[in-house]
Amino acid sequence: MENPDEIIYIKRILDGETNLYSIFLERYSRTIHSLIVRIIPSKEDAEELTQDTFMKAFRKLDTFKGECSFSTWLFRIAYNTAISATRKKKIIFPFIDDSMLENVSEELMDTVFEEDDNEHRLQQLEEAISKLNVEEKTLITLYYTDGKPIAQIAEMLEQTPDNVKIKLFRVRKKIYVLMTK
Amino acid sequence: MNQDKAIIKALKTLEGPTLSDDFSSGMMNRIYLDAAKKKRRSYIGSLCLLSAVSLAMISMAAYLLRDYLTVSLTFHLPSLASLFESVAKYGFGFYIAFLTILLIALDYYFRSVWQKHKNEKFRQYNS
Numbered sequence: 001m002e003n004p005d006e007i008i009y010i011k012r013i014l015d016g017e018t019n020l021y022s023i024f025l026e027r028y029s030r031t032i033h034s035l036i037v038r039i040i041p042s043k044e045d046a047e048e049l050t051q052d053t054f055m056k057a058f059r060k061l062d063t064f065k066g067e068c069s070f071s072t073w074l075f076r077i078a079y080n081t082a083i084s085a086t087r088k089k090k091i092i093f094p095f096i097d098d099s100m101l102e103n104v105s106e107e108l109m110d111t112v113f114e115e116d117d118n119e120h121r122l123q124q125l126e127e128a129i130s131k132l133n134v135e136e137k138t139l140i141t142l143y144y145t146d147g148k149p150i151a152q153i154a155e156m157l158e159q160t161p162d163n164v165k166i167k168l169f170r171v172r173k174k175i176y177v178l179m180t181k
Numbered sequence: 182m183n184q185d186k187a188i189i190k191a192l193k194t195l196e197g198p199t200l201s202d203d204f205s206s207g208m209m210n211r212i213y214l215d216a217a218k219k220k221r222r223s224y225i226g227s228l229c230l231l232s233a234v235s236l237a238m239i240s241m242a243a244y245l246l247r248d249y250l251t252v253s254l255t256f257h258l259p260s261l262a263s264l265f266e267s268v269a270k271y272g273f274g275f276y277i278a279f280l281t282i283l284l285i286a287l288d289y290y291f292r293s294v295w296q297k298h299k300n301e302k303f304r305q306y307n308s
Contacts, residue, residue, distance in 0.1 A: 018216040025205045033200045043197030050200065051208060058212055116186035125191040144189045175188070 006070045014062055021058060028071060029054070031146070032078045038145070039137040040082050041091055041130075049085055053078040068155050075156045079138055086134050093133040094178070101173040109176045121179070128178035136171045143168060 009020050032053055037046040056077050064073055115121060129137065135157070142148045142156065150168075154161040201207075 018213060019209075021212050022205060022209050025208055029204060029208070030200055033204075034196065037197040038192065038195055046197060047200060047204070050204075051211070054208055055211065055215065058215060113185035113187045116190045118187075122187060122191055122194070125187055126194060129188075129191055129195060140188065141192060144185065145192045172185070172188075 007066050010061055010064060010070070024057075024070070024074075025054060028074055031071075032074060035075065035138070035141055035146070036078055036082055038141045039079075039134050040086060042089070045085060049081050050078070053081050056081065072152060072155050075142075076158070079134075079156065082138075083134050094131050096174055096177055100177050101170060104173045104176055109172060112176065112179070113172070124179045125175065128175045131178050132171065132174065136167075136174065139164065139168055140171055140175075 006024075009023055013020050029050060033046055033050045036049050036053070037043055040046060040049065053074070057074055060077075064070065112121065129140070132140070138157070139153065142153045143150075148156075150161045150164050154164045157164065159167075
């Protein structure tokens, strides 16, 4: 557990000290919002989904057993909220055939992704990232922007670390294919 | 993979609008409303449960009085009268009543000691 005081706060909130929930809001609202804003297609809905995440967390607080850190649990709720919001809007993401991903050269991909001063490529990259689905965007956001370790990402998305690694490699390839399409 | 500087830079530029300044206060208002609703719901729930249990007990008592006790009451009345003969026979009843009151008092005392200890522990932890 990252913050052992959190389990005490949760117990106190459940005992009726509702005002202590503001501690969690101060601690995590910006991080949760910045994750949601990156993974959902409509940026305007991000604040509403952040609110929904915190409301759901408050209502389910009694189910938090402390098996993972509170932040991991909260991120999981945020991810599921974003997924269901995207499903409701019935957004279709581009499908890329596996054979296309297999043909991507690792070396070429490394060279493209290491260069960060080519404006045209960066624009292509942004467009490619915006075409990824919610799970893929979550993976790269947590890994690259938030710098979360693979084990924690796996815990958040309820997957195995090996599965997360494989998916990250696939997302890289997909970004490359979308860039060069 | 961590060296994918271009992906990191592109993700940074993808940031959207920031969270409004009154987000926390607005959210806390919603939380307070929800907590009050939850409390009210649980109060109504326990009130319903209590009413149902009371109703069941009253029905059971009515059923017993009508179908069973009315018959046996007249049958047992002569023997009931004999109970008044000796006050000493109530001794056991008084003993049980005393024990019950003592146990309730001890329960109340230990609960208050435990609550005081718990509050003290929280205060120490937070200071």
